Amino acid sequence: MSNTILRVGSVTFVFALWWGFSILNQHMKFFPPAMIPSPPEVIEAGWGIRDKVPSDVLISLIRVFEGFVIAAVLGIFLGCLSGTSRVAENLIDPVLEILRPIPPLAFLPIFIIWFGLGELSKVLMIAFASFFIIYVNTYQGVRYADPLLMRAARSLGAKKRASFFTIGLPSAMPEIFTGLRLGAGMAFFVLVAAELLAADNGMGFRIQEARWQFRVDRMFFGAALIGVVGFVLLGALRRLEIRLLAWKPSRDEAR
Amino acid sequence: MSVNLTLANVDLEYGSGKERVIALTDVSIQIKAGEFVSIVGPSGCGKSSLMNMVAGFLSCSGGTIKLGNESISGPGADRGVVFQEHALFPWMTVKQNISYGPKVNGWSKKNIDARVAELLDLIGLAGFANAWPKQLSGGMKQRVAIARALANRPEMLLMDEPFAALDAQTRRMLQDELLRIWEKTGTTILFITHSIDEATLLSDRVAVMKANPGEILDVISLNLPRPRDENSNEFLEARRRVSELLKRASNPI
Ligand SMILES: Nc1ncnc2c1ncn2[C@@H]1O[C@H](COP(=O)(O)OP(=O)(O)OP(=O)(O)O)[C@@H](O)[C@H]1O
Numbered sequence: 001m002s003n004t005i006l007r008v009g010s011v012t013f014v015f016a017l018w019w020g021f022s023i024l025n026q027h028m029k030f031f032p033p034a035m036i037p038s039p040p041e042v043i044e045a046g047w048g049i050r051d052k053v054p055s056d057v058l059i060s061l062i063r064v065f066e067g068f069v070i071a072a073v074l075g076i077f078l079g080c081l082s083g084t085s086r087v088a089e090n091l092i093d094p095v096l097e098i099l100r101p102i103p104p105l106a107f108l109p110i111f112i113i114w115f116g117l118g119e120l121s122k123v124l125m126i127a128f129a130s131f132f133i134i135y136v137n138t139y140q141g142v143r144y145a146d147p148l149l150m151r152a153a154r155s156l157g158a159k160k161r162a163s164f165f166t167i168g169l170p171s172a173m174p175e176i177f178t179g180l181r182l183g184a185g186m187a188f189f190v191l192v193a194a195e196l197l198a199a200d201n202g203m204g205f206r207i208q209e210a211r212w213q214f215r216v217d218r219m220f221f222g223a224a225l226i227g228v229v230g231f232v233l234l235g236a237l238r239r240l241e242i243r244l245l246a247w248k249p250s251r252d253e254a255r
Numbered sequence: 256m257s258v259n260l261t262l263a264n265v266d267l268e269y270g271s272g273k274e275r276v277i278a279l280t281d282v283s284i285q286i287k288a289g290e291f292v293s294i295v296g297p298s299g300c301g302k303s304s305l306m307n308m309v310a311g312f313l314s315c316s317g318g319t320i321k322l323g324n325e326s327i328s329g330p331g332a333d334r335g336v337v338f339q340e341h342a343l344f345p346w347m348t349v350k351q352n353i354s355y356g357p358k359v360n361g362w363s364k365k366n367i368d369a370r371v372a373e374l375l376d377l378i379g380l381a382g383f384a385n386a387w388p389k390q391l392s393g394g395m396k397q398r399v400a401i402a403r404a405l406a407n408r409p410e411m412l413l414m415d416e417p418f419a420a421l422d423a424q425t426r427r428m429l430q431d432e433l434l435r436i437w438e439k440t441g442t443t444i445l446f447i448t449h450s451i452d453e454a455t456l457l458s459d460r461v462a463v464m465k466a467n468p469g470e471i472l473d474v475i476s477l478n479l480p481r482p483r484d485e486n487s488n489e490f491l492e493a494r495r496r497v498s499e500l501l502k503r504a505s506n507p508i
């Protein structure tokens with residue numbers, strides 16, 4: 001209960017700070033007033049482009065979703081391979097460790113040359129960006145699955161393969177979920193970057209468009225929209241995680 | 256169900272070259288079907304190693320381990336294992352934990368359900384069938400672990416200090432419960448413990464081991480009637496025999 005109060009309180013406080021400062025700025029003119037719009041002005045700006053919002057959100061979500069699904073399937077599959085087989089680990093892991101430090105945005109120009117300005121290059125870049133964190137978490141989770149539990153399963157008659165699917169993989173679920181959550185955040189992060197650079201629709205593009213129009217209020221609205229959508233998306237994932245991992249002793253119970 | 260466990264001249268080494276550790280040398284013992292045998296010995300003498308070989312988690316460097324006429328070549332459903340930590344699968348309910356063995360061994364759903372119900376009854380946790388391990392006390396978890404190990408109707412039960420992590424009162428309760436279960440199921444039990452009292456209370460025979468290198472010093476037949484009275488003279492005398500041998504095992508010469 002008091003957790004909720006603190007959370008709501010802190011969000012309200014920051015919001016009030018912004019509002020207060022924009023009002024102050026309108027009187028004191030530290031900056032041109034149009035540079036720091038107040039919350040009502042931002043909402044008004046959003047209202048002004050309301051016919052574009054649903055299709056922007058939709059197209060952005062489709063991009064994130066497609067990229068994320070590709071990343072999740074590949075990341076979990078390769079992570080399981082690396083986590084269970086020494087040979088696979090030696091084949092897969094070094095290659096990925098070399099690719100990993102390269103910022104995904106560095107690949108966007110290459111993808112655009114290869115796949116054109118269409119959806120494919122953006123989706124692939126999103127997939128590329130969120131793949132690694134999913135792979136690494138799956139790999140670690142499977143690799144370090146509790147050997148005691150594996151022994152228990154084997155002594156109960158489970159063969160190697162069965163013990164992976166019934167024990168190794170489920171016991172790595174918390175790590176896999178952490179990977180998925182971080183991967184989704186990553187996907188969202190590069191989505192906006194990709195849309196700023198190479199798109200003619202979507203939430204990120206709308207901010208870019210507002211920049212060309214010198215409409216800071218619309219830029220604020222675009223940023224706020226991305227924040228809200230991301231918040232809802234990650235919140236939903238978190239909910240799902242809590243439900244699926246209800247068996248796990250939580251932080252409060254562990255005390 | 257009437258198969259003996261036979262260890263003949265078993266050796267075990269860990270590592271190789273400079274890191275070579277001789278954990279066990281020339282261990283021989285035969286355990287009869289239905290017998291309750293405990294192993295005691297100083298820390299590091301190789302009790303867990305011995306049990307891990309019988310369980311099939313480790314293979315011996317020399318000698319043979321046979322269950323009946325079959326050499327042990329890996330873990331299997333004919334030997335149930337209970338570990339010091341409960342080792343329950345945390346994402347499975349009590350019922351799912353107990354049914355895991357029968358399920359991977361392809362039992363029919365009807366037989367699984369009947370077996371689970373029977374075992375829940377045996378350990379007195381019928382009301383917790385759908386609870387998660389995190390919702391159980393330490394003693395309850397270890398009871399479920401015992402039920403899970405029994406589910407396949409194994410020839411024998413291997414227990415590595417199963418009650419060491421419990422408080423004295425709970426441990427006492429589980430000891431009685433284990434005896435009741437043993438008498439009812441007739442399973443052979445190989446039981447590792449640090450406690451002389453526990454070994455004397457539970458076992459038909461007690462094998463005393465010494466360390467560096469690990470070997471069996473002697474095996475004591477207790478010949479005590481059951482149920483046992485911990486304050487009777489016979490009990491105290493038997494306890495003293497175990498204790499003296501263990502003292503010799505701990506301070507050689
Ligand atoms: N995986 C391993 N690698 C190398 N040496 C090991 C390994 N496991 C055990 N040992 C060594 O083998 C010896 C026996 O260990 P073991 O765990 O079987 O003893 P224990 O009698 O069960 O001891 P405790 O009573 O403390 O549980 C010890 O000297 C230990 O250091």
Ligand SMILES: [Mg+2]
Pocket residue numbers: 302303304415
């Ligand atoms: Mg041990």
